[in-house]
Amino acid sequence: MSAKQVKIKLIRSPIGRNPRHQATVYALGLRKMNRERVHSLTPAVAGMIKQVEYMLEVKEVN
Numbered sequence: 001m002s003a004k005q006v007k008i009k010l011i012r013s014p015i016g017r018n019p020r021h022q023a024t025v026y027a028l029g030l031r032k033m034n035r036e037r038v039h040s041l042t043p044a045v046a047g048m049i050k051q052v053e054y055m056l057e058v059k060e061v062n
Contacts, residue, residue, distance in 0.1 A: 005061040
């Protein structure tokens, strides 16, 4: 069984935010506003999303 896939979109700027949150956004591969990335929903990625969910839009991919 394959892991669930999620599409993550950066909807708020990380400028002026907590430096750890900025680093988390960059680690997710989101460098610019309105960019999207698809990731497998592993425990590590889920934790990163939870930490900065106020800056992201997350959708499940089929």
